[in-house]
Amino acid sequence: MLKSIILAAGKGTRMKSETPKVLHEIFNKTLLSYVIDSVNNTGLADENIVIIGHQAEKVEEYVKKNYSNSKTVVQSPQLGTGHAVSMALPLLENYDGEIIILCGDTPLITSETIKEFVEFHRLEKSDLTVMSAIFDNPANYGRIIRNQDGSLNSIVEEKDATLEQKAVHEVNAGIYCLNWSKIKPAFKDLKSNNAQGEYYLTDIIKWAAGAKLKALAFTLKNNEEIFGINSKENLAKASRYLNNRTLSKLMAQGVTIVDPISTWISPETEIEPDTIIYPSCYIEGKNKIGKNCKIGPFAHLRGDVVLEDNVKIGNFVEVKKTTVKSNTNACHLTYLGDSEIGSNVNIGAGTITANYNPLTKVKSKTIIKDNAKIGSNSVLVAPVTIEEGANVGAVGVITKSIPAWALAITRAPLKIIEGWVKR
Numbered sequence: 178m179l180k181s182i183i184l185a186a187g188k189g190t191r192m193k194s195e196t197p198k199v200l201h202e203i204f205n206k207t208l209l210s211y212v213i214d215s216v217n218n219t220g221l222a223d224e225n226i227v228i229i230g231h232q233a234e235k236v237e238e239y240v241k242k243n244y245s246n247s248k249t250v251v252q253s254p255q256l257g258t259g260h261a262v263s264m265a266l267p268l269l270e271n272y273d274g275e276i277i278i279l280c281g282d283t284p285l286i287t288s289e290t291i292k293e294f295v296e297f298h299r300l301e302k303s304d305l306t307v308m309s310a311i312f313d314n315p316a317n318y319g320r321i322i323r324n325q326d327g328s329l330n331s332i333v334e335e336k337d338a339t340l341e342q343k344a345v346h347e348v349n350a351g352i353y354c355l356n357w358s359k360i361k362p363a364f365k366d367l368k369s370n371n372a373q374g375e376y377y378l379t380d381i382i383k384w385a386a387g388a389k390l391k392a393l394a395f396t397l398k399n400n401e402e403i404f405g406i407n408s409k410e411n412l413a414k415a416s417r418y419l420n421n422r423t424l425s426k427l428m429a430q431g432v433t434i435v436d437p438i439s440t441w442i443s444p445e446t447e448i449e450p451d452t453i454i455y456p457s458c459y460i461e462g463k464n465k466i467g468k469n470c471k472i473g474p475f476a477h478l479r480g481d482v483v484l485e486d487n488v489k490i491g492n493f494v495e496v497k498k499t500t501v502k503s504n505t506n507a508c509h510l511t512y513l514g515d516s517e518i519g520s521n522v523n524i525g526a527g528t529i530t531a532n533y534n535p536l537t538k539v540k541s542k543t544i545i546k547d548n549a550k551i552g553s554n555s556v557l558v559a560p561v562t563i564e565e566g567a568n569v570g571a572v573g574v575i576t577k578s579i580p581a582w583a584l585a586i587t588r589a590p591l592k593i594i595e596g597w598v599k600r
């Protein structure tokens with residue numbers, strides 16, 4: 178049995194924001210969700226305990242609303258990482274499984290790494306495993322101090338470290354796995370007589386060594402995974418790392434990305450081979466894009482978009498909560514929201530699905546069936562259905578459903594008045 182404790186009580190002063198640090202987002206998903214999802218996706222954990230403090234109400238509400246297998250515990254005041262974990266003691270009084278501890282502000286940690294880490298802990302029959310990482314510049318991290326024989330001695334925080342200890346490049350990544358019933362007593366023994374006057378979680382390593390328990394370090398392969406968010410600049414960097422990861426994966430699967438520098442694709446977007454993504458596209462949320470599609474340049478897919486094969490979504494086209502069947506084109510200047518669009522449909526330049534009524538605040542659906550043609554600059558006022566093969570003349574304002582194979586025209590007839598200008 179395994180549960181996680183996720184530390185998320187810290188203030189995040191350097192974010193300079195009214196939003197709690199862990200509720201900042203990358204691709205519309207909070208930092209905290211990245212961590213919880215990574216844990217949940219291992220399939221190993223049955224419960225997550227999130228330690229909250231700064232703006233606790235907002236974080237608590239968020240966790241309650243989004244995760245049925247997660248609870249929150251308030252830490253107030255925040256007296257350090259060891260103190261934070263000890264807040265979960267009452268909840269885990271009779272618990273006898275493993276606990277993994279992670280931070281809520283390191284969104285790039287992957288399920289694969291967490292799995293490997295726990296497997297290592299189990300295989301080695303360790304009582305306490307800490308994740309370490311090797312950094313050229315280890316500044317600000319706790320240093321992993323080993324004995325002559327390579328076994329773990331302790332973790333020393335930078336602020337408490339001697340010059341010799343500061344020279345160590347192996348650092349504490351801030352992720353732990355513990356056999357709870359064996360390590361639990363350590364939390365009652367933590368002291369705060371250190372440079373920061375805090376109860377350090379890291380002191381459990383020294384405690385375990387003293388108690389003759391087996392404590393090991395597992396070294397992380399890709400340091401990016403523990404990149405922590407403390408500022409808006411860090412947030413931008415993490416977004417870039419995550420994006421690069423997604424683009425590399427998609428390109429390896431056969432998707433053409435013309436300009437990875439200006440292309441943003443959320444990790445939850447699936448794209449099939451031979452689709453081309455032109456420069457400056459922003460694709461967020463969950464989407465499924467088929468084969469041989471052409472997207473962009475300058476397209477915005479806002480999530481819950483399903484495109485079948487050979488679909489074209491061109492420049493300045495925004496698509497949200499919409500399904501588009503094969504061989505359909507929306508090539509220019511268009512908004513498609515809350516729609517179902519058939520095969521072989523042509524959506525003329527400047528078409529808008531008016532899905533939102535600002536008076537009733539209701540969103541409605543637009544349905545366009547196979548082989549329909551929508552003339553340029555048309556507004557389809559939802560709820561509305563354009564039946565199979567129907568045509569909408571340019572500048573149509575469509576407020577009623579159009580029957581199959583009909584032509585709908587709403588514009589005033591063109592009047593030509595000869596010689597009017599000269600007169």
Ligand code: UD1
Binds near residue numbers: 184259281317319378
């Ligand atoms: C901690 C580790 C350090 C490690 C680094 C990795 C300790 C003492 N040090 O240092 O060895 O290299 O993480 O990033 O643990 N938090 C609480 N309550 C508190 C204090 C912190 O919930 O009272 C949370 C923070 O919100 C954050 C996490 O714990 O998510 C880590 O805290 P932080 O202050 O960033 O620890 P570091 O000093 O970076």
Ligand code: CA
Binds near residue numbers: 405
């Ligand atoms: Ca930190």
